[in-house]
Amino acid sequence: MxxxxxxxxxxxxxxxxxxxxxxxxxxxxxxxxxxxTVKRPELxxxxxxxxxxxxxxxxxxxxxxxxxxxxxxxxxxxxxKVHRNTATHEIIQTLEMQEDL
Amino acid sequence: xxxxxxFSLIKxxxxxxxxxxxxxxxxxxxxxxxxxxxxxxxxxxxTAFYLAKYYNMKNIAILEKGxxxxxxxxxxxxxxxxNYMHDANSLFYDHGMQMWKDLSQELNYNVxxxxxxxxxxxxxxxxLNAYARRGNSMRLxxxxxxxxxxxxxxxxxxxxxxxxNARFPIFGGLLQPIGGTARHDAVAxxxxxxxxxxxVDIIQHCEVxxxxxxxxxxxGVQTSRGNIKTKKVGLCVAGSTSLLAEKLNMNLPMxxxxxxxxxxxxxxxxxxxxxxxxxxxxxxxxxDKGEMVMGGDLDGYNSYAQRGNLPTIQHVLTEGVALFPxxxxxxxxxxxxGVMDMSMDGSPIIDKTHIEGVYLNCGWCYxxxxxxxxxxxxxAHTIANDTPHDLSIPFRLDRFNTGHLLDEKGLGxxxxxx
Ligand SMILES: Cc1cc2nc3c(=O)[nH]c(=O)nc-3n(C[C@H](O)[C@H](O)[C@H](O)COP(=O)(O)OP(=O)(O)OC[C@H]3O[C@@H](n4cnc5c(N)ncnc54)[C@H](O)[C@@H]3O)c2cc1C
Ligand SMILES: [Zn+2]
Numbered sequence: 319m320x321x322x323x324x325x326x327x328x329x330x331x332x333x334x335x336x337x338x339x340x341x342x343x344x345x346x347x348x349x350x351x352x353x354x355t356v357k358r359p360e361l362x363x364x365x366x367x368x369x370x371x372x373x374x375x376x377x378x379x380x381x382x383x384x385x386x387x388x389x390x391x392x393x394x395x396x397x398x399k400v401h402r403n404t405a406t407h408e409i410i411q412t413l414e415m416q417e418d419l
Numbered sequence: 420x421x422x423x424x425x426f427s428l429i430k431x432x433x434x435x436x437x438x439x440x441x442x443x444x445x446x447x448x449x450x451x452x453x454x455x456x457x458x459x460x461x462x463x464x465x466t467a468f469y470l471a472k473y474y475n476m477k478n479i480a481i482l483e484k485g486x487x488x489x490x491x492x493x494x495x496x497x498x499x500x501x502n503y504m505h506d507a508n509s510l511f512y513d514h515g516m517q518m519w520k521d522l523s524q525e526l527n528y529n530v531x532x533x534x535x536x537x538x539x540x541x542x543x544x545x546x547l548n549a550y551a552r553r554g555n556s557m558r559l560x561x562x563x564x565x566x567x568x569x570x571x572x573x574x575x576x577x578x579x580x581x582x583x584n585a586r587f588p589i590f591g592g593l594l595q596p597i598g599g600t601a602r603h604d605a606v607a608x609x610x611x612x613x614x615x616x617x618x619v620d621i622i623q624h625c626e627v628x629x630x631x632x633x634x635x636x637x638x639g640v641q642t643s644r645g646n647i648k649t650k651k652v653g654l655c656v657a658g659s660t661s662l663l664a665e666k667l668n669m670n671l672p673m674x675x676x677x678x679x680x681x682x683x684x685x686x687x688x689x690x691x692x693x694x695x696x697x698x699x700x701x702x703x704x705x706x707d708k709g710e711m712v713m714g715g716d717l718d719g720y721n722s723y724a725q726r727g728n729l730p731t732i733q734h735v736l737t738e739g740v741a742l743f744p745x746x747x748x749x750x751x752x753x754x755x756x757g758v759m760d761m762s763m764d765g766s767p768i769i770d771k772t773h774i775e776g777v778y779l780n781c782g783w784c785y786x787x788x789x790x791x792x793x794x795x796x797x798x799a800h801t802i803a804n805d806t807p808h809d810l811s812i813p814f815r816l817d818r819f820n821t822g823h824l825l826d827e828k829g830l831g832x833x834x835x836x837x
Contacts, residue, residue, distance in 0.1 A: 331728060331729040332728045332729050332730050333728060344730075345728065345730055346730050349719075350719050350720045350835055352674075352721075352833065352835075353674075353721070367820065368820075371819060371820050372670070374763075374832060375672035375763045375819045375832060376670045376671065376672055376819075377661075377670070377671075377672070377673065377674050377763075378661075378670065379661035379671070379673055379674050379675055379721070380661075381661075381662055381675070381723040384721055386720065386721065402720075404675065404721045404722050404723045404724070405723045405724055406724065407722070407724055407728075
């Protein structure tokens with residue numbers, strides 16, 4: 319409770335990320351993988367240039383809640399999803415890759 | 420406009436500095452403008468100034484949601500350089516470097532432009548070779564630069580680690596003598612004062628929340644201080660660009676990231692130029708007040724917070740101490756952050772949009788301060804003539820669809836990997 323409040327107010331020195339497999343760990347153990355909502359066009363389907371460009375370059379880039387990929391690179395080395403607020407740095411939830419919000 | 424000079428300084432000293440004019444007015448927004456610039460950072464102010472100066476537009480407003488000098492224009496580490504490899508970047512930024520030379524005179528405001536040299540250090544033969552290549556490309560574009568060896572570097576920065584214990588020994592470096600610094604808030608204030616003098620209305624605490632568009636044409640903007648009519652609007656909102664673009668139903672090749680910087684306590688003159696470490700991301704210069712001004716990597720995850728976390732500062736300063744061991748004895752005075760408009764190829768976007776009368780200036784990443792004059796000039800041209808300036812043609816938005824990217828660092832779209 320106190321931790322969540324501190325995080326909301328930006329009083330923390332670093333992010334504490336809850337790896338779905340290892341639990342709460344310091345930000346130093348993770349690396350970032352970007353927007354988790356970006357979908358690669360289906361394999362073997364007709365893909366037009368616009369769809370391909372959107373996948374590669376275009377991002378929603380929201381101010382607020384953002385679903386993103388993180389990698390526990392100095393830990394269990396699993397990829398997972400983090401639901402985080404880009405304006406306050408508050409971490410709302412972490413999920414395994416196959417889970418949805 | 421009251422002209423600033425040594426005589427006006429003496430005259431006003433005699434009256435205890437009580438009679439200086441206000442630097443710019445604080446007007447109420449009018450009902451209608453010929454053109455509106457959103458964002459009173461360096462780029463917005465410069466754009467309005469050049470619109471008034473070269474394109475004969477007099478009825479212009481700058482709408483700023485905060486105050487002049489509250490955004491990245493006064494949060495950056497003030498480095499000016501044009502040491503790029505791609506022709507488009509070289510030519511554009513070097514035009515900017517030429518503009519810095521006369522900027523104080525042009526604005527009648529001392530922007531403290533200081534061509535003290537920028538030195539990129541190399542820590543391996545391979546890196547020195549890469550710098551030789553970059554230096555050659557720069558020279559082909561007429562930009563003065565030289566490749567220097569370890570001994571010459573040692574003369575310039577004797578306090579760097581030249582011992583046999585150095586974790587990343589210095590092999591040499593690439594020196595652009597005309598690179599340097601300028602006083603960032605003086606640039607904002609100087610452009611604001613000069614634009615105001617040309618009749619531009621600078622309206623602070625006025626946030627743009629939406630656009631009025633009829634049949635694909637802009638007719639006005641909606642602001643926190645009411646609706647204002649206009650046929651032309653230029654977006655110069657740096658890290659907030661995606662948020663306004665959303666109101667135009669535009670998705671952009673861009674992510675917002677926070678970049679931090681910090682200064683040490685002030686010390687006596689130690690470093691006269693700008694030095695970048697080549698074995699990681701750390702750079703340093705010394706301000707006129709004596710503080711060591713230091714910066715490095717992005718925090719590395721999407722962020723609209725104008726504040727970062729400690730791990731990045733620790734990381735950057737670890738590199739700093741590896742290069743300059745004597746920094747370890749200094750205390751850090753303050754750290755701060757700014758929201759970067761990271762484009763997906765690391766180069767800026769200056770263009771028209773699919774909506775008639777809406778123009779876009781963004782994607783400056785961590786390097787837009789040095790481009791303030793040339794960005795203003797080319798964007799003013801784009802707005803006035805409804806067509807890009809010759810220098811900014813390569814920075815059009817459609818390069819992300821045609822494949823003509825300007826990926827100077829070869830990072831691809833993972834902008835947070837610095
Ligand atoms: C720590 C740090 C170090 C940097 N170091 C360097 C460097 O050494 N060299 C270099 O060249 N560049 C550097 N940069 C990058 C440079 O500061 C930016 O690229 C540049 O300042 C961006 O342009 P600007 O000055 O117009 O932005 P800003 O000053 O951010 O202007 C944008 C303005 O738009 C306003 N705005 C946003 N939304 C709205 C709205 N809806 N309505 C009205 N107004 C709005 C904001 O309040 C803001 O004032 C650095 C940046 C940071 C943060
Ligand atoms: Zn883990």
